[in-house]
Amino acid sequence: MIVAERKPLQQIEAMIEGFEKILIVGCGTCVAVSMAGGEKEVEELAAQLRIKAKLQGKPRTVDEITVTRQCDKEYLEPLAKYLDEYDAVISTACGAGVQFLAERYEGRIVLPALNTLFIGVTEGPGVWSQRCIACADCMLDQTGGICPMTICAKNLSNGPCGGTNAGKCEVDGEKDCAWTLIYRRMEKLGRLEYLKKIQPPRDYSLTTKPGRHTHEAFRQSQQEEE
Amino acid sequence: MVAGFKQAFAQKKFVVTAEVGPPKGTEISELLSHIDLLKDRVDGLNVTDNQSSVMRISSLAVCRLILDHGGEPILQLTCRDRNRLALQSELLSAWVLGVKNVLCLTGDYITVGDHPQAKPVFDLDSVQLLQTVGLLNEGKDLAANEMQGGTGFFAGAVVTPEADPLEPQMLKFEKKIVAGARFIQTQAIYDVDNFKRFMEQARRYDVKIMAGIVLLVTPGMARYMNKNVPGIFVPEALIEEMAAAEKGQKIEAGIRIAGRMIRQLREEKICDGVHIMAIGKEDRVPDILKAAE
Numbered sequence: 001m002i003v004a005e006r007k008p009l010q011q012i013e014a015m016i017e018g019f020e021k022i023l024i025v026g027c028g029t030c031v032a033v034s035m036a037g038g039e040k041e042v043e044e045l046a047a048q049l050r051i052k053a054k055l056q057g058k059p060r061t062v063d064e065i066t067v068t069r070q071c072d073k074e075y076l077e078p079l080a081k082y083l084d085e086y087d088a089v090i091s092t093a094c095g096a097g098v099q100f101l102a103e104r105y106e107g108r109i110v111l112p113a114l115n116t117l118f119i120g121v122t123e124g125p126g127v128w129s130q131r132c133i134a135c136a137d138c139m140l141d142q143t144g145g146i147c148p149m150t151i152c153a154k155n156l157s158n159g160p161c162g163g164t165n166a167g168k169c170e171v172d173g174e175k176d177c178a179w180t181l182i183y184r185r186m187e188k189l190g191r192l193e194y195l196k197k198i199q200p201p202r203d204y205s206l207t208t209k210p211g212r213h214t215h216e217a218f219r220q221s222q223q224e225e226e
Numbered sequence: 227m228v229a230g231f232k233q234a235f236a237q238k239k240f241v242v243t244a245e246v247g248p249p250k251g252t253e254i255s256e257l258l259s260h261i262d263l264l265k266d267r268v269d270g271l272n273v274t275d276n277q278s279s280v281m282r283i284s285s286l287a288v289c290r291l292i293l294d295h296g297g298e299p300i301l302q303l304t305c306r307d308r309n310r311l312a313l314q315s316e317l318l319s320a321w322v323l324g325v326k327n328v329l330c331l332t333g334d335y336i337t338v339g340d341h342p343q344a345k346p347v348f349d350l351d352s353v354q355l356l357q358t359v360g361l362l363n364e365g366k367d368l369a370a371n372e373m374q375g376g377t378g379f380f381a382g383a384v385v386t387p388e389a390d391p392l393e394p395q396m397l398k399f400e401k402k403i404v405a406g407a408r409f410i411q412t413q414a415i416y417d418v419d420n421f422k423r424f425m426e427q428a429r430r431y432d433v434k435i436m437a438g439i440v441l442l443v444t445p446g447m448a449r450y451m452n453k454n455v456p457g458i459f460v461p462e463a464l465i466e467e468m469a470a471a472e473k474g475q476k477i478e479a480g481i482r483i484a485g486r487m488i489r490q491l492r493e494e495k496i497c498d499g500v501h502i503m504a505i506g507k508e509d510r511v512p513d514i515l516k517a518a519e
Contacts, residue, residue: 159394159395162395164395196401198354
């Protein structure tokens with residue numbers, strides 16, 4: 001899932017400077033799980049913005065609504081009937097959701113309340129960690145299910161650098177060295193021989209931005225129609 | 227002028243190189259004095275590439291200055307600051323300027339340096355960079371294009387004999403040799419017995435090994451490296467030897483230790499040479515060499 005964190009209140013305050021009627025649109029999928037932009041977090045942000053306005057004697061109304069996902073059109077449609085009443089919309093979705101909302105309601109001012117961090121997993125309560133950089137050429141079969149493109153700060157695909165320190169990373173001593181993990185995992189799996197293959201340079205043309213993907217079955221049916 | 231770095235190995239000599247760090251800024255008088263002081267005393271001057279991720283004059287420019295002053299330069303090239311176009315371009319440029327030796331490294335991470343907010347590149351890794359050098363040597367580039375004129379580099383790489391754990395490090399060491407490394411320079415070593423054990427493994431490969439010798443300046447520096455520099459282990463006995471030296475004489479103890487280690491490595495034929503890193507004290511390299519006689 002996409003992991004995000006909320007921007008500091010001060011930054012959000014600065015974005016809505018001069019607006020009186022605010023709608024906060026939450027997103028009920030990934031960012032709800034990472035406790036950054038779901039219904040609860042929307043409620044909290046709304047309360048903070050209301051209190052702040054009250055303390056500063058500013059006129060401000062803040063309303064809330066949370067949709068299932070902001071990255072799918074069908075969930076954005078029902079918002080059409082509300083948006084006219086507001087000066088600005090704050091989205092607590094990831095960057096993709098914010099953009100999709102802004103695209104659907106082009107005439108509206110849509111502002112981001114979150115910083116999108118990474119594609120990751122839930123390590124434990126309140127802790128998430130990155131597991132994938134969406135490189136478009138997965139090599140996990142060759143590295144024991146541990147991604148060197150993500151877990152290694154230098155995205156090294158042929159083994160560790162000289163900075164491995166007792167199995168930790170030179171960049172951040174709190175983090176594990178990807179290649180120590182990979183080596184140990186492959187050792188356990190009895191597949192160390194696979195690590196001897198020299199990996200060729202990565203193909204970065206695969207991640208030329210912006211990415212766009214059409215499912216093969218859909219592409220075929222489109223062609224048949226034509 | 228020395229015979230050349232590659233030739234020195236061919237003559238089965240115990241090869242000695244020294245590291246030169248390009249300065250930050252355009253004041254190069256001290257750098258030039260170090261070059262003049264060292265160029266005839268060592269088999270090669272190894273020039274760092276934005277060492278420790280700190281922005282400086284390029285390795286290539288200093289290599290050319292070394293050539294102009296009659297020395298033998300070894301270009302260090304890291305994967306941190308250049309993508310594959312820039313790396314190959316730098317290699318071609320180095321060759322036409324007369325540089326014949328290249329040391330391929332991954333490079334420290336950006337955030338340890340003085341521009342921590344810069345974008346790290348790491349388009350290639352050190353193994354792929356070595357393969358790239360091999361292709362350029364064959365007159366082809368990494369995209370398999372034929373070039374008008376190739377290079378003839380003598381390529382090398384690095385290894386950390388005290389890496390923890392050692393096995394993944396050795397896995398990459400082997401790949402580097404397969405990828406074309408002809409010489410290997412090690413991270414600083416201080417424990418010769420540990421190094422001998424590493425050499426037992428390394429000797430199975432057809433590659434020249436140069437032990438890294440970093441001059442100890444104070445006992446504090448040794449303790450600092452033990453605590454903070456991955457892959458460096460200074461035994462307590464050496465730290466005590468440094469501590470026992472009189473105030474103002476600490477560096478002399480460091481020179482004595484470095485000289486003694488080089489002599490042992492040479493006399494016992496433990497490895498093929500040494501690479502001396504006298505970080506900031508390049509003017510003392512002749513004293514280290516004297517102590518090693």
